[in-house]
Amino acid sequence: MALLEIKDLMTVFDTAQGRIKAVDSVSLSVDSGETLGIVGESGCGKTMLALSIMRLVPGIGKIIQGEILFSGKNLLALSEDEMREKRGSEISMIFQEPMTSLNPVFRIGEQIAEAIRLHKKISSNDAMTLAITKLAQVGIPHPEKRVRDYPHQLSGGMRQRVMIAMAMSCDPQLLLADEPTTALDVTIQAQILDLISDLKNKNKMSVILITHDLGVIAQTAQRIAVMYAGKIVETAPADKIFTNPVHPYTRGLIDSIPQAGITGANDMPEFLKTIPGSVPSLYDLSPGCRFYERCSFADQHCVLVEPPLEKISDNHFTACWKSAQLAK
Amino acid sequence: MAGILLDIKKLNKTYTIYGTALNDKKRFIKAVKDVDLQIFKGETLGLVGESGCGKSTLAKIITLLEKPSTGSVDFQGENIFEYKKDKLKQYRRKVQLVFQDPYSSLNARRSALSIITEPLVIHKIGDKVSRKKDTLELMAKVGLSEQQANRYPHEFSGGQRQRIGIARALILQPELVIADEPVSALDVSIQAQILNLLKSLKNDFGLTYLFVSHDLNVIRHMSDRVAVMYLGRIVELAKNEDIYNNALHPYTRLLLSALPSRIAGKEKKYTHIKGEATIGIDKGCSFQSRCPYKKEICSVQEPDLKEIENNKYCACHFSGKL
Structure with missing residues (x-):
């Protein structure tokens, strides 16, 4: 059964220049124990989607349409107090930059204990003991000493581990990880990705992993959703996305990574394939497909009518008028 | 391979960290340690390493933005630290940098045209008319149109700004271009465009690149030879294929x-190295x-x-x- 089901979600920002649809009629589901990867370029709305699930859309942004069903309950219908109880206990989030998401003037132990005590009625001593256990779980050496450290005393990888410990402190059912390794070095990235999947397996939780890096997602996600300009353009099991991508954007994205070394192939092309142009401005989107300007398959129909997300085979959905032709 | 363009010999750079009021101990950070490296004319040398390994310090020393503690760098057989006046200016013309962040490396108050032309003005090359002509020609080569010449940096996307940065580096017809993480700040689809551009410009202008990056895939795509740095030292240097097929x-x-790994579902083959x-x-x-x-x-x-x-x-x- 799906743990999280998003139906027709729309998050908008009303600015002086007009309305921006950061998340535009997105429907998604995450099964329990599953890792869903959301991939897309900057500005495609992947972070706004995560923040919408947490109901933490900043500033003037608001959710104007849709449902977010978490274990069958619509999160959008909850009061702010009820939502606060869910955040951090049933649904947690890790952010990209661990330095800016930790408070620099509190010891890390206190910060983890605070998260625990918000959701559990236990003494501060017990909370601190629990914080130490959590730090040990995320692989921090000498956790009983480290709880007394301030964030600046830790390296980037260690800080991200602290963030994960904090997110895991109440054993959530769903973890949202927004670019958790982007600010880290490759060797540390591998350690953190490992840690997330270990914790996922141990605690049987679901993970939504948001990243722009197809390599990261290939390694960790079971299912992948590709986002472009606020919309999901393709979802499929991970191996299908890589072996048999259908949407021209997904194809372009995969072709544009220098991927020798990943595939182990020696025949490197002199030049990479690229997607021409850049992401359209969200202010004046065409009524048709958002990708048509950069798409080599586009025709008049694509310019005028927006393609719906349609099933093309088992578990494989894509939003493209040419999908029947491209799937062959 | 043709002759040695740049010869780095026993280069060291130590930074001193002075103590605070509470802890007056001086500490020394060796950012670059005993680096010996040759860059051959016409090649792309990839320099790869994690953050803090000294790759940017090395790039700064080569471009004379930092002085080394000991060691020398020879450019076409002459020690660059002994250059004076005219020779120094000549060297600065021949060696150019492309920076990582296309947002902070362009002057926000100047138009693209004026940013790209400025090196010509500084080096007193040509007159107003010829400078504008040269700049517009080069802009076309890096994929910017004439209509965009009078726009300001904020009107460009990240990829286009990086094109301006590349044009600024190439306007003086340099011999060596040091690209310090030129695509790290860009999206994947834009990254590929810039990498292709750098490759084709190299062929067109007969350039030599020192390509600095933390991304092994990008390095593999771009380089002829690869140098791997770890904490200030070069720990391995070999031809591209050798590094990726048979690392020592x-x-x-x-x-x-x-x-x-790109192939999803495949067993992770990496070793779990901690620390x-x-x-x-x-x-x-x-x-x-x-x-x-x-x-x-x-x-x-x-x-x-x-x-x-x-x-x-x-x-x-x-x-x-x-």
Whole structure:
């Protein structure tokens, strides 16, 4: 059964220049124990989607349409107090930059204990003991000493581990990880990705992993959703996305990574394939497909009518008028 | 390969960190340690390493933005630190930098045209008319249109700004271009466009690149030879294929194994190496704290960068035996 089901979600920002649809009629589901990867370029709305699930859309942004069903309950219908109880206990989030998401003037132990005590009625001593256990779980050496450290005393990888410990402190059912390794070095990235999947397996939780890096997602996600300009353009099991991508954007994205070394192939092309142009401005989107300007398959129909997300085979959905032709 | 363009000899750079009121001990950070490196004319030398390994410091020293503590850098046979006046200006013309962040490396108050033309003005090349003509020609080559010439940086996307940065570096017809993480701040689809552009410009202008990046895939795509840096030292230097097919140094292997695999569902083949780069190791190999093959000698003696096989250099006591 799906743990999280998003139906027709729309998050908008009303600015002086007009309305921006950061998340535009997105429907998604995450099964329990599953890792869903959301991939897309900057500005495609992947972070706004995560923040919408947490109901933490900043500033003037608001959710104007849709449902977010978490274990069958619509999160959008909850009061702010009820939502606060869910955040951090049933649904947690890790952010990209661990330095800016930790408070620099509190010891890390206190910060983890605070998260625990918000959701559990236990003494501060017990909370601190629990914080130490959590730090040990995320692989921090000498956790009983480290709880007394301030964030600046830790390296980037260690800080991200602290963030994960904090997110895991109440054993959530769903973890949202927004670019958790982007600010880290490759060797540390591998350690953190490992840690997330270990914790996922141990605690049987679901993970939504948001990243722009197809390599990261290939390694960790079971299912992948590709986002472009606020919309999901393709979802499929991970191996299908890589072996048999259908949407021209997904194809372009995969072709544009220098991927020798990943595939182990020696025949490197002199030049990479690229997607021409850049992401359209969200202010004046065409009524048709958002990708048509950069798409080599586009025709008049694509310019005028927006393609719906349609099933093309088992578990494989894509939003493209040419999908029947491209799937062959 | 043609002659040596740039010859880096025994280069060291030590930064001093002065103590605070509470702790008046001075500390020394060796950002670059005993680096010997040659850049041949016409090649792309990839320099790869994690943050803090000294790759940007090395790039800064080569462009004379930093002075080394000891050692020398010879450009076409002459020591660049002894250059004076005209020679210095000549050198600065021949060696150009492309920066990582296209947002902070362009002057926000000047138009694209004026940013790209400025080096010509500084070096007093041509007159107003010819400068504008040259700039517009080059802008076309890097994929910017004439209509965009009078726009300001904020009106461009990240990829287009990087094109302006590249045009600014190339306007003086340099011989050596140092690209310091030129695509790290860009989205994947834009990254590919810029990499292709850099490659085709290299062919058109007969450039030599020192390509600095932390991304092994990008390095592999761009380079002829690859130098791997770890905590200030070059630990391995070899031809592109050799690094990726048959890496000798345990750190290079760790880096390669940490690359996320594209084939989903496939078993992760990377070794679980724990720990992080430890600075302040005075004695022995700087990788000893993370190395799975560590033996006694590693904590006593620092391994030199030695030629193991033909054109394959590695700084490890056990290289070739692992």
